[in-house]
Amino acid sequence: MSKISGFKSAVSNKLVSITNPVSFQDTSHTGPILHTCQPVTTAEVLRILHFVPPKSSSVDFVPPSLVKSCAAVFAKLIAELANRSLSNGCFLACFKHAAITPLLKKPTLDTFNPSSYRLISNLDFISKILERLFLARLKPHILACSNFNHHQSAYRPRHSTETSLLSTLDNIYRASDIGSSTLLVSLDFSAAFDTIDHVTLINRLRTSFGITGSVLSWLQSYLSNKTQSVRIGHHSSTPTRCTIDVPQGSVLGPLLFATYTSPIATITRSFQVCHQQYADDTQLFIALNPSDLSSGIANLTSCLHALHSWFCLNEMALNPDKSNAMLLGTLQRSKTFASVRSVAVAGCSVLLSHSIKILGVILDCHLSLDKHISFICKSAYYHIRSLRHIRSAITDDMAKSVASSLVCSRLDYANSLLFGTTQKNINRF
Numbered sequence: 003m004s005k006i007s008g009f010k011s012a013v014s015n016k017l018v019s020i021t022n023p024v025s026f027q028d029t030s031h032t033g034p035i036l037h038t039c040q041p042v043t044t045a046e047v048l049r050i051l052h053f054v055p056p057k058s059s060s061v062d063f064v065p066p067s068l069v070k071s072c073a074a075v076f077a078k079l080i081a082e083l084a085n086r087s088l089s090n091g092c093f094l095a096c097f098k099h100a101a102i103t104p105l106l107k108k109p110t111l112d113t114f115n116p117s118s119y120r121l122i123s124n125l126d127f128i129s130k131i132l133e134r135l136f137l138a139r140l141k142p143h144i145l146a147c148s149n150f151n152h153h154q155s156a157y158r159p160r161h162s163t164e165t166s167l168l169s170t171l172d173n174i175y176r177a178s179d180i181g182s183s184t185l186l187v188s189l190d191f192s193a194a195f196d197t198i199d200h201v202t203l204i205n206r207l208r209t210s211f212g213i214t215g216s217v218l219s220w221l222q223s224y225l226s227n228k229t230q231s232v233r234i235g236h237h238s239s240t241p242t243r244c245t246i247d248v249p250q251g252s253v254l255g256p257l258l259f260a261t262y263t264s265p266i267a268t269i270t271r272s273f274q275v276c277h278q279q280y281a282d283d284t285q286l287f288i289a290l291n292p293s294d295l296s297s298g299i300a301n302l303t304s305c306l307h308a309l310h311s312w313f314c315l316n317e318m319a320l321n322p323d324k325s326n327a328m329l330l331g332t333l334q335r336s337k338t339f340a341s342v343r344s345v346a347v348a349g350c351s352v353l354l355s356h357s358i359k360i361l362g363v364i365l366d367c368h369l370s371l372d373k374h375i376s377f378i379c380k381s382a383y384y385h386i387r388s389l390r391h392i393r394s395a396i397t398d399d400m401a402k403s404v405a406s407s408l409v410c411s412r413l414d415y416a417n418s419l420l421f422g423t424t425q426k427n428i429n430r431f
Contacts, residue, residue, distance in 0.1 A: 025311075026265065026269075026311075026312055026315065028149075028205075028206055028209045028210045028265060029149050029210055029265070029268060030209060030210065031147065031149060031209065031210050031211055031212035032148065033146070033147065033148065033212060034143070034146075034212065035212040035213075035214055036139075036140070036143040036211075036212060036213050036214070036215075036217050037213075037214040037215025037216065037217055037218075038089075038215055038216055038217065039088040039089075039136070039139045039216070039217060039220075040139055041085055042081045042084040042085050042088070042135050043081060044077045044078050044081045046081070046135070046138075047076075047077040047078075047080045047081045047084070047131065047135070048073055048074070048077045050131055050134050050135070051069065051070055051073040051076070051077060051131070052073070054070075054130075054131070054134070056069075056070050056127075057127070058127070059101060059124040059125060059126065059127065060101045060124065060233060060238075061099055061100070061101050061124065061125065061126050062126050062127050062128075063096070063126060063128065064076075064127070064128065065127075066127040069127060069128070080128060080131055080132070083128075083132070084131075084132055084135045084136075087132060087220070088135075088136065088139075088216065088220060089216060090216070091215070091216035091217070091218075091219025091220045091222075091223060092219070092220065092223045093132070093220060093223040093224040094129075094132075095227065096126075097125070097126050097128070097129030097132070098227060098228045098229060099126075099228075099229045099230065099231070099241065100123035100124060100125050100228070100229070100230040100231075100249055100251070100252075101123075101124040101230070101231060101232075101233045101238070102121050102122065102123060102124070102230050102231065102232045102233065103121075103122045103124055103233060104116075104119035104120070104121055104122075104232065104234070105119060105120045105121075105122055106118055106119055106120075107119065107120050120250070121196070121232075121250065122250055122251045123230065123249035123250060123251035123252055123255075124233075124251060125249070125251065125252060130252070130253050133252060133253035133254045134253050136220065136224075136254065137253055137254055137257065139217075140213075140217070140254075140257070141257060143211070143212075143213075144211055144257060144260075144261055145158065147210070147211050147212070149210040149211060149264055149265075149268075150211075150260075150261070150264055151260065151263065151264040151265075151266060151267040151279065152267070153169075153267055153277055153278050153279055154260050154263070154264070154267075154279045154280075155169070155278070155279065155280045156256060156260065156279070156280045156281040157256040157257050157260055157281075163280055163361040163362065163416065164415075164416045164418060164419075166278055166279075166280045166361060167360065167361055167363055167416055167419055168418060168419065169278055170186075170278045170285055170287065170360075171365075171369070171419060173276055173287065173289075174186075174287065174330050174369065175369075177289035178330075178331060178332070178335075180289075181291070181335070182289040182290055182291050182331075182335075183289070183290050183329055183330060183331030183332075183335050183336060183338075183339055184287050184288070184289055184290070184329070184330045184331065185287065185288055185290055185298070185299075185302060185327070185328075185329050185330075185342065185345070186285055186286070186287040186327065186328050186329075186330060186358070186365075187285065187286045187287070187302070187306065187325065187326070187327045187345055187347065187352070188283075188284070188285050188325060188326045188327070188328075188358050188360055189284040189285070189286070189309075189320060189325050189347070190320075190321045190322075190323075190324035190325045190326075191282050191284075191313075191318060191319060191320060191321060192319040192320075192321045193319065194259070194281075194282035194318065195247060195248055195249075195250050195255065195259055195282070196246070196247040197246065197247070197317055197318050197319055198246060198247055198248050198258070198259060198262050198318075199246055199316065199317050200225045200226070200245070200246060202262070202316055202317070203225070203248075203258060203261070203262050204218065204221065204222055204225070206261065206262060206264075206265075207221065207261060210261075210264065210265075211261060221258075224254065225248075227243070228243070228244040228249075229241040229242060229243050229244065230242055230244055230249075246317075248262075256281065259281065259282070260281075262316070263279070263282075263318075265312065266279070266284070266309065266312070269305065269308050269309055269312060270286060270305055270309070272308075273301050273302070273304055273305035273308065274288075274301055275287070275288050275301060275302055275305040276288065280361055283360070283361060285360060286302065286305065286306070286309075288301060288302045290329075290339060290342075292338050292339070295339065295341075295342075299342065302345070303345070303346055306345070306346065306347055306348075307346075310347075310348045310349075320347070320348045321348075322347040322348040322349070322350035322352060323350070325347045325348075325352055326352065326355050326358045327344070327345040327347075327352045327353070327354050327355065328354055328355050328356070328357070328358050328365070328367055329342060329354055329367060330365070330367055330368075330369060331367070331368070332368065333368060336367065336368075342354065355367075357373050361416075362415065362416070363416050363419060364377055370423070370424070370427075371419065371420060371423055371427065372427065375420075375423075375427045375430055375431075376430075378412055378413065378431075379430055379431070381412055382408075382409045382412055382413065385405075385408040385409055385412075386405065386408075386409060389401065389404060389405060389408075413431060
């Protein structure tokens with residue numbers, strides 16, 4: 003919590019130092035209001051219990067394996083529990099504690115530095131069933147709202163990291179077809195999920211998404227009086243109360259984060275800047291022409307300034323040190339924009355890079371995807387070589403299964419982006 007308090011303090015200081023800060027007001031909701039939830043049926047709970055994985059946690063009251071093996075019995079109990087919870091607008095207090103598991107973000111990071119870890123919340127199995135039941139009633143309403151950011155690809159059916167990347171590249175290719183280059187800025191946030199303010203989130207759900215009545219009361223109850231403790235092995239820290247954040251590892255957290263950051267779409271649209279998001283992974287891009295270069299740069303700079311103001315007002319910590327910028331286009335066209343060397347992000351100058359890694363794919367400034375394919379091949383060969391250490395202890399079929407899971411998954415990921423690449427790159431596979 004001291005880390006998050008530090009972020010909050012830094013954001014407050016930045017807000018004071020911003021020259022000509024931009025003021026914002028959430029767009030009011032127009033359309034149907036969601037104030038009550040449809041009743042939960044036993045059959046609905048049974049379907050969830052059939053498909054949900056039996057992942058156990060140290061905070062479980064009842065082992066998930068027992069709940070799934072006796073699904074017919076527990077489904078009736080959970081349905082009754084859910085109906086009482088939803089009708090009363092109250093999330094049970096016994097389900098509000100989370101056991102935090104710190105996961106190292108990258109193998110190369112310092113294991114003694116707390117900032118090297120991503121904190122994942124392990125919640126009670128039954129509480130996540132209740133969240134799924136509530137999500138089934140909340141999600142259709144949120145996605146149907148005009149104020150929802152439809153450039154947010156995460157947590158939506160038929161949207162994935164691959165479709166998000168395809169959308170971004172489609173805009174870049176279209177700009178290239180008419181003789182323009184694209185200036186892309188990839189924004190990085192510090193502890194994005196952990197800095198969500200509950201009061202702001204509730205007000206936004208009420209104002210911009212038409213959430214009222216027992217539905218809003220349930221969400222307020224869900225977010226309030228939460229506690230967490232860090233667990234490593236058999237050791238656990240003293241429980242700490244959480245006054246901010248939406249838990250990573252929860253069922254509702256991702257959708258709540260998406261609703262919290264939905265105004266980003268309104269801001270970028272007002273400056274005629276395109277954007278694409280997957281969770282907190284955010285890219286802004288604008289087509290540049292030699293004839294109106296200054297105008298395009300000015301629009302993007304103004305948009306970034308407005309977004310910085312909005313992030314500060316909403317207590318989100320934009321990290322310019324880890325943000326990236328890149329000019330995409332052919333070599334000949336790139337020479338036309340040689341004067342563009344950096345982009346101002348949150349008061350800092352971000353130099354243009356030759357490549358950026360977005361959602362696991364390395365994009366280079368000429369969109370050859372050479373670096374991405376080199377990375378895939380290197381990773382695949384590494385795992386094939388590692389397999390030699392256990393090859394003598396496993397059968398041929400087992401070796402094929404392991405190799406397929408480790409190698410083929412890397413070859414298949416976002417491979418639609420490789421359409422039109424050179425035959426040389428294809429042959430490297």
